[in-house]
Structure formats: C-alpha cells, structure tokens
Amino acid sequence: MYSTACPSCGAPVSFKSAASVMAVCEYCRATLVREADAVRDIGKMSAVLEDYSPIRITTQGVFEGRSFAVVGRIQLRYEAGYWNEWYVLFDDGQGGWLSDASGQYTLTVDIGPASDAPVFEVLKPGQPYLHDGEVFTAADIRSAQCTGGEGELPFRVGEGWEARVADFRQRRRFLTLDYSDGLTPLRYLGTAVDLDSLKCQLLRSDEEIVHRAGRLRGRIASLECPGCGGPLAYPAGVATQLVCPACGTRSDLTGDQAVVLGKQRELKSHTVSLELGAQARIGGQSYTLIGMMRCQEAGETGFWTEYLLYSPRKGFLWLVESEDGWERVQVLDDWPVPAPSSNSAVRLGGQNFQKKVSYRSVVRYAAGAFNWQVKAGDTVGITDWQAGRDKLTQEFSDAELVWSRAVPVSQGEIDGWFGRTSKSATGAAKAGPKGESGGGLGVMAKYFSGAYLFFNLPITLFADGSWILTLIGLALLWWPVISNASGND
C-alpha cells in the first residue's frame, strides 16, 4: 500500500492496489494521478450521484473462493440509464469489477488484453466470440459517459471520459470486452452474482441508504408529471423512464429529477384487463403493476398487451395477454446454448427448444414506469423457440439481445394473483353503485334475520313444525340480496 498526503488539502490518501493509477481524495475530491513516487492533482472529480446501491468502498466479499475488497467506483451514464462499476481488489492483487445496474449484479475479473477481439464499431448483438473453447454471444453493446467517481481506480478517468463496452454471455457466464482505453480491448470474465452469494460484509444498511438516497430501492415513490401535473408512481432506483397515462409525456428518471423526453401522441383508447398500480401476489411475493405496452406485429392487425410487474425482492416479471390467452414471462439469467447436432434448436435445462417463428414487434402505446426507454414506434426483432407448452423468446434491438422464457397462465390464475382486480373486478367496479346497494341490503337482511331469529327462537325451539316457517321467513328476507348478487355477474 502506498500512502501520501493530498497535494490539494493535505488529507491522507492511500493506494491499496499497485495497479491503481488514480485516486479521488475523499475530503476535497481532487483527482490524484500517481506518477513514480508522487501524486499530481489533475482537477476535481464530480461527486457520484447518491443512489440506492448497498455497496460502498470498504465492502468485502468472497468470489470463487477468493476474498476481495471494494476500493473505488465510477458511475456511468448512457441514454437509457446509469450504472455503478465498483472496482474490487482481490487478496492476490488481481483487480475486478462488481457492476450494479439497478440491483442486477455481475462480477468480472481482469484476464488481460484480447488481441483477437473484433473492432468495437462492427460489433452487433448476437455476434459470437470464442473464448477458451466456449462460444460467448454478444448481449449488450454500449457507449457510456463517466459522470462521477470515488476511491482508487486502475485507469485515468475524468469528466467526459467515455466507456465503450461489449458484454458477451454463455449460460450464466459474462465476458466483457472493454474498448475504453485504446484499440486492444481488455477482457474481463465472470458471472451474474447476488450479494448473498458473495457473502458481502460492510454493506450500507437500509437506514444509511434511506438517509443518503431518500428511500430504498424498489419502494414505490411518486412525483408530479412534468407535462400535466398528475401523480405518477414508480419504483425508486429501478425505473428510468415514466410515460404519463393521462397526457403521454415521457420523462427520464435517471437524474435527480424528471426530465421531459417527449410526448406520446396516442393516448389510451383500448380497454385493458389490468390497471397500472394493481397489486398481485405471485409465488408468495408482492408485485406492483408498474408499466404496460400495447404491441403489434409489424404488417399485421392484431394487438397484444404486455404488463410489467415489479417486486422489491424478486425484480421484474412480465404478463402478456393476447388472443391466445395469458403468458408469464421472465428474462433469463441462464442463457440457452445451441442444441448439439441441430442448427434450428437451442438447449436449456435439459430441454431442446425448436425454432418456430421470427417477426418484428412494434410498440404502439406505452404507459407507466419502465427500466429502459420505450416509446411508440420502437421495434425489436423476435424469434420464438418452442418445447411443448414452454417457449423461449429471443429479442434483438440494435444494442441488446435478451432471452426470456414464457409459460402459459390461465385466467383463473391471473384472477387469483390479482384478487379481484382483473377482468371480473373491472366488472364489479363498473357496477359500483349497484354493488353498494347490494351490500346495504345484505347488512339489513342480516340485521333483520338476527331480529327474526331472536323473536322466533322460543317458538322455533318449542313449537313443532314452526322451524319451516322460520326458514321461509329467512329466505324471503335474504332473497333481494341473493338475486342482486347474481345480477352483478
């Protein structure tokens, strides 16, 4: 470890890693570049946006049997959001990155330069890259701007520094090619992780996160629509874009406040089975319906609706409603691999999925909160792969490739998950006044049948045959309630 005094404020500054070339002074935010046995102040580093990440400098953990400590971080912003890259130092001096993108974590370690990598400009999602005998597939290609940093870092980074990265995936493994520093990219290898599996210690507590960020990640917060002033609900630290259901204004939520991005021309004219804000209980977890999209196959006339649900514990889930019924759709962390001896099938969890159809899907209408930027007219390429009732879907855009799995769901299951907030509930809500009067009648009938029994109890008990009259009396009292309830259905 190398320690010195900050040339700007005199506070102690240390470099724990021999590979670190830069550190940000904790006290005055001076960016200090290490040169031989001295440090040079190259100006102030922007402060990081205080967000919901439970990770901090000093957080420790274990990855694949090796202990690491977090020593620095950079925040990166791209057009659809931002994420944190935490620089970690392993006990043996190797460096790595623990990435936190709205609670999706990956840990990758530096495995040296990739002289065989294609140039950044020609990379496309879906492109293969062979590493160590395994085919990795390009999943995500993006350029991002560094907007802030802290702690020590393995390269010089400052305001306006641009990261150019491509993430490749193979099953659960990640391989990142980082083109930020020159022509030969650096290669990082790792997996998707969660903080429990990393046995993380010295994380920020919930109280600290609330104190610094205002609330916890995933909690439903609300703000006024910058277009019409109406209330908009969104999960804090998770949603990056809001589309106002009342006026169609699209706002960006990635900064400190909502920034207007544009306006959607089409307003909701269709009826939907589920409404924004609806609560569901699925698999023992609470979900909130935060967004919906109405989509159409390019060149076709039919529509389907996609509902985005969020659970602070389980993350995102999609419910898709089409003329074929309902599907529950989950984005896959474990990617399928090409099936052996077939070029029209992929394999996942011991099952072969046959390639079925490819088409283009167009968003016609969107409302609510989303974790990416969506607008009417957005188009993605889709390929469906089928195994019995199970379906895998591959979704391509210019920057991303996503795999998800869809399973059919019955209307009964949907109704069960949402209580009475689905189709049947909409009917009940429309029949509100009638339902209320039914409720009133019910109360009255209960009161009167109670009184009836009270006054007739001695006769019911002691006089032979009078219990039949009692039953008839009760039936007459309850009749308006029973007929009213059946009228509602």
Ligand SMILES: [Zn+2]
């Ligand atoms: Zn300083």
Ligand SMILES: [Zn+2]
């Ligand atoms: Zn609005």
